[in-house]
Amino acid sequence: MRLSRYFLPVLKENPAEAQIVSHRLMLRAGMIKQAQAGIYSWLPLGYKVLRNVEAIVHQEQQRAGHIPLLMPTLQSADLWRESGRYDAYGEEMLRITDRQGRDMLYGPTNEELITDIFRSHVSSYKDLPLTLYHIQWKFRDEIRPRFGVMRGREFLMKDGYNFDVDYEAAMRAYDRHMVSYLRTYERMGLKAIPMRADSGPIGGEDTHEFLVLADTGESEVFYDAAITDLTLGDRAVDYDDAAQLRSICEEWTTPYARTDETHDESLFDAIPEDRRKSSRGIEVGQIFYFGTKYSDPLNAAVQTADGGKVPVHMGSHGIGVSRLLGAIIEASHDDKGIIWPEGVTPFHCGIVNLRQGDEAADAECNRIYAALVAAGLEPLYDDTNERAGGKFATMDLIGLPWRITVGPRGLKNGVVELTSRRTGESEELSPEAAVQKVAEIYAPHLAAAAIL
Numbered sequence: 001m002r003l004s005r006y007f008l009p010v011l012k013e014n015p016a017e018a019q020i021v022s023h024r025l026m027l028r029a030g031m032i033k034q035a036q037a038g039i040y041s042w043l044p045l046g047y048k049v050l051r052n053v054e055a056i057v058h059q060e061q062q063r064a065g066h067i068p069l070l071m072p073t074l075q076s077a078d079l080w081r082e083s084g085r086y087d088a089y090g091e092e093m094l095r096i097t098d099r100q101g102r103d104m105l106y107g108p109t110n111e112e113l114i115t116d117i118f119r120s121h122v123s124s125y126k127d128l129p130l131t132l133y134h135i136q137w138k139f140r141d142e143i144r145p146r147f148g149v150m151r152g153r154e155f156l157m158k159d160g161y162n163f164d165v166d167y168e169a170a171m172r173a174y175d176r177h178m179v180s181y182l183r184t185y186e187r188m189g190l191k192a193i194p195m196r197a198d199s200g201p202i203g204g205e206d207t208h209e210f211l212v213l214a215d216t217g218e219s220e221v222f223y224d225a226a227i228t229d230l231t232l233g234d235r236a237v238d239y240d241d242a243a244q245l246r247s248i249c250e251e252w253t254t255p256y257a258r259t260d261e262t263h264d265e266s267l268f269d270a271i272p273e274d275r276r277k278s279s280r281g282i283e284v285g286q287i288f289y290f291g292t293k294y295s296d297p298l299n300a301a302v303q304t305a306d307g308g309k310v311p312v313h314m315g316s317h318g319i320g321v322s323r324l325l326g327a328i329i330e331a332s333h334d335d336k337g338i339i340w341p342e343g344v345t346p347f348h349c350g351i352v353n354l355r356q357g358d359e360a361a362d363a364e365c366n367r368i369y370a371a372l373v374a375a376g377l378e379p380l381y382d383d384t385n386e387r388a389g390g391k392f393a394t395m396d397l398i399g400l401p402w403r404i405t406v407g408p409r410g411l412k413n414g415v416v417e418l419t420s421r422r423t424g425e426s427e428e429l430s431p432e433a434a435v436q437k438v439a440e441i442y443a444p445h446l447a448a449a450a451i452l
């Protein structure tokens, strides 16, 4: 993309309505525009990151064997009456009536709809295990929408539902989700800690929330510092290997980590004092086992091997896709702007031409652009006539992790400058070497996108 042809409405001033840094930077970098309270338009740059985050979620879900589908945003009230939640859900549910007077709602979640799909088509244990998921807009009429995409009213969520024949099988699905979530967040450059949580109105027994530590988080969290050292890294995960999944989950759930709802002072006090931490956290996902809470009232049952019939065991598993953009920025920024992790960056590399119109500089920028594209990367080339300082400020604000700066003076010596947004360090390299280095940095990220 050439900046002269792009739509990047950056703001020079700090928007007064933004109370936290991620909201401020998303507005300033021209990523979102508020349409109504808690409802946003995704401008091109924001939309690109949203799609990147969504793609990682899709890839990691499908790697775990979960199957994508798409359910509608508008749902019939009748199904929710069957589960008893139509009246129970309260004011967060946006209720709508169509021209025939039928009660509808904008889905805040999808347990009823997915259970209806399941019961219409599956009747035998032989079709299990099954996990279906989608990434779809939700609406919750939050009483206090705030912090930009962090607490919206309309927001994008990945919600997945497992269907299993018994408790043991459902717990394998639980473990699969926990591990796939750990991988998902790691690929986004985030440390999200699974914390034992309270099951709340959805009900059920086992549940963990995934929290990104940040001062601006809405949850209060307590944890053993040892948990922040854990990483999956590039270890091979076999999603059919239940023992391996269990051991990974044990690794992550053994150190103490809880939200204020389940916090237990006596357990916490047993941790060595220097490792006892409390802070704030942003909830970026949650996994739930709730057994037959929906399959019982909605009559979703399967035939068992011995000819019996049992209600199916279920769980639901959510990732806050749009909230993640805010969480990533809260975790990765400086006073100049956003610093995108390589896994989600809207463009892989910026190209800054210091002297637009200079024949040699223009030609080299075009060559670098073409070479990056040939390496499977997407550059953003600032080919405008803006002065250098302004170009750097925009690149720093929008946070591309790598920048190649091209100017007539360097070119006389056959070099361009490659700069890391994170460290601010620059090195002079030949244009070919700079492209090569950027391609090598992104190679593992491109490879991670492939699902075997």
Ligand SMILES: Nc1ncnc2c1ncn2[C@@H]1O[C@H](COP(=O)(O)OP(=O)(O)OP(=O)(O)O)[C@@H](O)[C@H]1O
Binding pocket: 109, 140, 142, 149, 150, 151, 152, 153, 154, 155, 157, 283, 284, 285, 286, 318, 319, 320, 321, 322, 323
């Ligand atoms: N209003 C919202 N705006 C943006 N993302 C949200 C919102 N509500 C929930 N999410 C995201 O969707 C994920 C799954 O939804 P879930 O039903 O667990 O939310 P929740 O527990 O009600 O969230 P919260 O406690 O933050 O209100 C959450 O972990 C969160 O990341």
Ligand SMILES: [Mg+2]
Binding pocket: 209, 283, 285, 286
């Ligand atoms: Mg939750």
